[in-house]
Amino acid sequence: MGTRTRITLSNEGKILAATYIHMDGHVEKFAPRLILALQTTTPADILKNRQLFQFFAMDGLYDGGGDDGMSYVCDVDISQNQYAVTLSGFGQKLLFQGTLDEFARCYDELG
Structure with missing residues (x-):
């Protein structure tokens, strides 16, 4: 069993998007990418595009x-x-x- 991680994007307790890393979910593996992603957008932009974030929740990348x-x-x-x-x-x-x-x-x- 690998290191499993779930990352969620939420607003006022409501989850907008989530991803699940089944294998190799160590913080040092995903943190740099997450930080860069968050630094290149604003919360207002995320809220403005929340339907797109929900559609591309990223869980489908690992499923199937x-x-x-x-x-x-x-x-x-x-x-x-x-x-x-x-x-x-x-x-x-x-x-x-x-x-x-x-x-x-x-x-x-x-x-």
């Missing part, structure tokens, strides 16, 4: 095994100050790669 067994894997990369979407199907077959606008044109049934 590796990407190889998934029907779909979707990655939204914000590192270039815009959204870059990559969607892969079973066996990591590339189904889509492009901007958020292009993705919406292909997959948004509501818009």
Whole structure:
């Protein structure tokens, strides 16, 4: 059994998001990343975007095994100050790669 850790993000006692580290959850492993994440945003920004935080609660990252067994894997990369979407199907077959606008044109049934 590894070192297990649960990290929650809460506001006035209400949990907004949580993550669970099943193996190697030592403080020195997660603290630097958590500190950096918190230093690069404000509580007001988190509250403003709480629905997004709740949607991406991060627990799904550790559940269900590796990407190889998934029907779909979707990655939204914000590192270039815009959204870059990559969607892969079973066996990591590339189904889509492009901007958020292009993705919406292909997959948004509501818009």
